Amino acid sequence: MSDYDAIVVGAGNAGSAAAITMASKGLSVxxxxxxxxxxxxxxxxxxxxxxxxxxxxPKWQSEAPLERFIQDKKIGFLTEKSSIIIDFKTKIFEENKVGHTVLRSKFDPWLAKKAREAGATVIPGITVESLVKKDGKIIGVEESGDVVTSNVVVLAEGINPRLAIEAGLRPPLQDWEVSVGVKEIIKLSPQKIEDRFNLSSTSGLASEYIMGNLGELNAGAFFYTNKDSISLGIVAPMERLRENGVTHTYDIxxxxxxxxxIxxxxxxxxxxxxxxxxxxxGGLEMVPQLFGDGYMIVGDSAGFGFSNGLVLQGMNYAFLSGILAGEAAVEAKSRNDxxxxxxxxxxxxxDNSYVLKDLRTFKDIRKVxxxxxxxxxYPKMLESILLEMLWERGQPKKKVREILGxxxxxxxxxxxxxxxxxxYMYRRM
Ligand SMILES: Cc1cc2nc3c(=O)[nH]c(=O)nc-3n(C[C@H](O)[C@H](O)[C@H](O)COP(=O)(O)OP(=O)(O)OC[C@H]3O[C@@H](n4cnc5c(N)ncnc54)[C@H](O)[C@@H]3O)c2cc1C
Incomplete structure (x- = not known):
């Protein structure tokens, strides 16, 4: 008999969501x-x-360590000297308060605590070294020679799925499948944040940019307000960084x-x-075989992320894939299979959720x-058009068609x- 019904490797968004789903239905996790x-x-x-x-x-909005709800969402293009921004501020965000900035160093321990409260045994500070296989089936995990067994292992290792790769459950990552994100947290007083960005004590701003000032790195950037800090960073495809010989992402x-x-x-x-x-x-093309005898792969480990240059999401896919894997394990337990x-x-x-539906709908997004x-x-073109239209220079004005030409x-x-x-942008986005 196995030690547990389920072992979950990784207490990020996906792993903790899976553990909560299973433990709250009475599985030993x-x-x-x-x-x-x-x-x-x-x-x-x-x-x-x-x-x-x-x-x-259901009470996450009042219980979780959230920073600010997103009221103001900006998307835009940066060129060397200009920024072209769409500023979307809506009462609808305020009424629903579904989007929040978070700091993972606070949020993830809270979520793992919720898994413990649901009945899971949570052990931090342990790096699982390998998966244990018997007769082609995953039957548990191993650390420092100790083996712990389970009926199912949920692999929620994040974007570096070493265990899944070593066990031959998914191929090694390729450069084209990943981007590198670099982030800083910059301390700023709540008063300054609220005055500077025209926010209340609870509302926040989230901006994403296409960086048209960095040439062919195809980099994007983000800028989010927390209670008393700013989270900002850049995201650039690994392929482009390597092609351009960039080894110090700090410069970007x-x-x-x-x-x-900025x-x-x-x-x-x-x-x-x-x-x-x-x-x-990498979108749909990087999604591996998601299940097999005794295992399921969730979250970033499964390649569940969405990016179109202006929107970056992964935490929502991690939660949902974790929940669905948890539900599948609960059903498997009821069949004892x-x-x-x-x-x-x-x-x-x-397949029936927006996770794989999104990846299918946007399967060609990488071409954009x-x-x-x-x-x-195109960011430069946008800048030139706006300069022509908005900058009075004592020159004859042009029609839009001429400006474009x-x-x-x-x-x-x-x-x-x-x-x-x-x-193609129109077709693929
Ligand atoms: C710079 C940046 C910005 C982002 N911005 C956003 C955003 O604004 N919105 C959004 O929705 N998504 C965003 N994402 C993506 C999002 O962070 C991920 O999609 C999400 O964290 C995936 O969750 P996960 O649980 O699959 O993996 P993770 O959160 O990475 O969790 C994996 C866990 O596994 C543990 N682990 C790994 N290997 C082992 C092992 N062998 N033994 C024990 N434990 C192990 C790790 O310690 C970790 O806790 C961003 C990502 C980056 C890098």
Whole structure:
């Protein structure tokens, strides 16, 4: 007989959600995380959209350590000297309060505590060294020679799924499948944050940018307000970093902080934390076999992330995939069958959820986010158009058609290339 019904490796969003789902339905669950308190080294931008969390923790909005609810959402383009921003402020966000900024070093230990309260045994500070296999089935985990067994292992290791790779459950990661995220937390008093960004004591701002000032790195950036700090950072595809010989991502985040539209926003702040982490961006193509005899793979380990250059999400997919894997394990327990065919309900649930539906809908999104013109020519083109339209220089004015024509000529962009880029952007986004 196994020691536990389920062992969950990793107490991030996905692992803790799975543990809560299973433990609250009476399964015996062991949740292990390498950091102590669990999840304290995890990194996110991070805007958390909590619709899925509400399914297992209905009171999350009043109980979780949240920073500020998102009231103001900006998306924009940066060029060397300009910023072109769409500022979306809505009462609807305020009425629903589903999007919040969080700091994972506070949030993840809280979520793991909720798993403990649901009945899971939570052991932090343990790095699982390998999976244990018997007759082709995963039957448990091993650490320092000790083996603990379970009917099912839920692999929630995050974006570096070493155990799954070593056990041959998924191929090693390729450069094209991941981006590198670099983040700083900058301390700023609540008063300054509220005055500077026109916020109340609870409301917050989340901005995402396409960095048109960094050439072909295809980098994006984010800027989020917390209670008494700013979370900011950059995200760049590993492929582009390698191609461009960038080994110091620190320089990129510095360029973001020094941008003329960003520097005044962090003036007077002090850097409190710095970190870097990978992000799954390979879409549907990087999703591995998600279940097998005695195991399921959830969250970042499964490649569940969404990015279109202006929106970055993974925590919501992590929660939902964890919950669905938890439900599949509960059903498997009722059948007393943890075989691959029994656990295939996990995949069926994912197929019917927005996790795999999104990855399918946006299966070609990398062709947009990989397009170098998105990060070089088009932000400059936008800047030139706005300069022509908004800057009175004592010159004869031009019609939009002429402005577009002269911008394209100045930037040496062919009409066909532009037309096809925009057509495919329209089709793929
Ligand atoms: C810079 C950056 C910005 C981001 N911004 C956002 C955002 O704004 N919104 C959003 O929704 N998403 C964002 N994401 C993505 C989001 O952070 C991830 O999608 C999410 O954290 C995935 O959760 P997870 O539980 O799968 O993995 P993780 O949160 O990484 O958790 C994995 C856990 O497994 C543990 N672990 C790993 N191996 C072992 C082992 N062998 N033994 C024991 N424990 C182990 C780790 O300690 C960790 O706690 C961002 C990511 C980055 C890097």
């Amino acid at each position: 062991l949740l292990v995380d390498r950091s102590d308190p669990p999840g304290t080294k995890n990194l996110s931008g991070g805007v958390l959209w909590g619709n899925d969390l509400a399914k297992i923790l 985040i510095e360029q973001f902080k020094e941008h003329p539209s 520097a005044p926003l962090i003036d007077g702040g002090t850097v409190a934390e710095y970190g870097a982490h990978m992000i799954p961006e 943890f075989s691959s065919s029994s656990l295939s309900t996990y995949k069926r649930k994912l 986010t990989n397009n170098k013109s998105m990060y070089t020519t 002269s911008c394209a000529a100045d930037l040496n962009v062919g009409k066909l290339k532009t037309a096809t880029d925009f057509y």
